[in-house]
Amino acid sequence: MRQQEREREKDKTRESFARLSAPQHIVTTRFEEHRRIEGYEQDRAVPDFYGCDRLWKLDTIYGRIQMGYHPGRRQSFLFANLKTSIFGTAASSDQRRFTERRQMREVKSGTQNVAFSARRRANSAVLLYKAENKPWSEESIRPYLRRANLEALGRTMPFLVRGERGELAKTRDERKKLEQDVREALAARDEKKLAEARLAQRELSRRQDELASLFTRKQAQSRLFFRKINIAFDLQKAKMFEYYRAARVLRAQRAVQASVTEETENGGTQRTDN
Numbered sequence: 525m526r527q528q529e530r531e532r533e534k535d536k537t538r539e540s541f542a543r544l545s546a547p548q549h550i551v552t553t554r555f556e557e558h559r560r561i562e563g564y565e566q567d568r569a570v571p572d573f574y575g576c577d578r579l580w581k582l583d584t585i586y587g588r589i590q591m592g593y594h595p596g597r598r599q600s601f602l603f604a605n606l607k608t609s610i611f612g613t614a615a616s617s618d619q620r621r622f623t624e625r626r627q628m629r630e631v632k633s634g635t636q637n638v639a640f641s642a643r644r645r646a647n648s649a650v651l652l653y654k655a656e657n658k659p660w661s662e663e664s665i666r667p668y669l670r671r672a673n674l675e676a677l678g679r680t681m682p683f684l685v686r687g688e689r690g691e692l693a694k695t696r697d698e699r700k701k702l703e704q705d706v707r708e709a710l711a712a713r714d715e716k717k718l719a720e721a722r723l724a725q726r727e728l729s730r731r732q733d734e735l736a737s738l739f740t741r742k743q744a745q746s747r748l749f750f751r752k753i754n755i756a757f758d759l760q761k762a763k764m765f766e767y768y769r770a771a772r773v774l775r776a777q778r779a780v781q782a783s784v785t786e787e788t789e790n791g792g793t794q795r796t797d798n
Contacts, residue, residue, distance in 0.1 A: 537734050543682045544741050549583040550752070555760040555767070561592045563605045563649065572596070572775065574768070580756040582749075587680035591753050595768050597653070600660075600757055604680035605649040650676050660750045660757070683746040688739040695732050702728065 553559045559578040566576060574595035582589040589604045654664040662684070669677070669684065678685040702725050709718035 533731075537738060540682055540738055541741075543584075543586055543679075544738075544745055546584045546586060551581040551583070552756045552759075553578055553581070555579065555764045561590050561603055562588065564590070564592065564603050570596070574771070577764070579760055579764075580753055589680060591756065593757075593764060595771075598768075599653055601654075602652040602660075602665075602753075603649065604652075604677075606676060606679055648676055650680055659754045662746060662750070681749075683742040683749065686739060686742055688735045688742075692732060692735050692739075695728055695735070699725070699728055699732075 555577060558575065561576055561578045562581075564576065566573075576592045576594050578590050578592050579600070580591040585607070587604055587606050589602065591600060591602055593600050652665050652668050654660065655667045656664055658664050674685055702721055705721040706718065706725070709715075709721055
């Protein structure tokens with residue numbers, strides 16, 4: 525049982541390193557192009573609808589992270605969604621275990637009709653707004669991290685989910701126990717027990733080094749990520765704010781003109797009726 529748990533921990537660490545070191549394709553779009561945010565659906569029935577613009581996109585083999593600007597809220601936001609990847613699905617057996625694509629089967633006239641639905645599963649996307657009107661940082665989104673789905677967040681933005689500190693604390697307690705075992709084996713001159721304790725110490729030391737390296741890499745990647753999106757936002761915000769100010773003024777003028785025209789038509793209709 526203990527061996528299986530260690531194997532799961534190793535697989536989890538190996539996957540985390542792979543996600544953090546996966547090739548990245550970064551696209552900083554021009555605001556004037558008004559690119560839509562892929563996979564993000566908006567309700568166009570709301571009054572004074574403005575479409576959200578995509579300002580920055582990061583593609584990896586496991587997910588897509590996009591920064592957009594919401595003109596209604598006048599806020600930028602992050603939208604991250606899972607993609608079919610080597611971590612989530614494979615060609616055959618692993619695809620059955622991955623629930624992003626639901627498999628539906630119906631039996632008709634003695635034959636089995638298999639169809640696949642591409643409906644996105646729940647908790648496969650993350651939407652993060654800043655809690656304060658400040659540059660993007662971990663502090664600006666920390667309140668949202670408590671409510672976000674950590675599975676989806678860990679798959680799309682693995683540098684924001686850090687459980688290494690807790691795991692390191694557990695390994696420290698285990699190290700103290702192993703040190704006690706070594707002292708007891710030395711006192712009893714039990715070479716077999718001493719060898720087992722020394723081997724466990726070496727494995728634990730490797731595990732601690734992995735966790736510390738993973739934590740450091742996540743910290744560095746987080747700082748770099750927020751620096752990139754802040755630069756992308758700062759480069760485009762002047763034109764973006766100017767465009768939406770002009771758009772709101774134009775809409776207000778059209779609304780006033782429409783109301784004046786309506787009143788004129790109503791007045792002409794009343795005179796005709798009289």
